[in-house]
C-alpha cells in the first residue's frame with residue numbers, strides 16, 4: 001500500500017481523519033496538484049501530507065537539493081508550512097519514501113527537519129556529534145540510498161559546534177575521545193592564519209567547514225556502494241553549513 005492509498009483508506013474509513021485531511025488540504029493548499037517533494041518543494045500552493053513513491057522516484061538529486069534549499073528559505077524567513085503532524089503520521093504509517101538522508105550534529109540548535117521545514121517521512125536523519133561518518137553511519141546511509149531510494153546525502157555541519165571546539169582543545173573524556181579523534185584531521189587541515197583556538201569563533205567555523213568537506217570525501221572513499229550510486233547519477237553527496245545566527249543552510253558543494 002502506498003501513501004496515496006493509505007490516505008484514501010483513512011479518508012473512507014474514518015470521518016475524523018477525513019475531516020482532518022480535508023481541512024489540511026483546503027486550508028493550506030486549495031485543491032491543487034501534488035508536486036515533487038510536495039510541501040518541501042512548494043511554498044505557495046500544493047501541500048501533501050507525505051511523499052509518495054512515484055513523487056520521490058520522479059525527482060532528480062538536483063531537484064531534491066533545490067527542495068531542501070526552499071525548505072530552509074521558508075524556515076529562515078519565518079514562513080514555514082503549517083504542519084499537520086497527525087495527518088503526516090497517518091499518511092506515512094504504511095510506508096516511507098524519503099528523498100534525502102541528512103547527516104548532521106546532535107546540537108540541540110540544529111534540528112534538521114525543522115530548519116529545512118520538512119515533514120514526517122521526507123528525510124532520513126542521522127545525527128552524531130561533529131557530523132562524522134563511521135562504519136555504522138555509512139551502513140545507515142547505504143540503507144537509506146541503496147535500499148530505500150533516497151536521492152541525496154546532505155552532510156550538515158554548523159557554526160559554534162561544541163564537538164569541533166572539543167577537537168581543537170584535545171578534550172579527552174570516555175568514549176568522546178575516540179569521536180573527537182575523527183574530527184581532529186579537520187583541525188590540522190584547516191588553513192587559517194589567525195588565532196587557532198576554540199576561543200576564536202571564526203577559526204572554529206572554518207574547522208567545522210573543513211570537517212564537513214572531509215566527511216563528504218570520507219563517505220565517497222569509504223563506501224563503494226554510495227560512491228557507485230553517485231557515479232551512476234542516482235544520488236548526490238553534498239556538504240553544507242547551518243548558521244545558528246540567521247538560520248541559513250549554506251551549501252558548500
Ligand SMILES: [Zn+2]
Pocket residue numbers: 105106107129130158160161162163164
Ligand atoms: Zn555540533
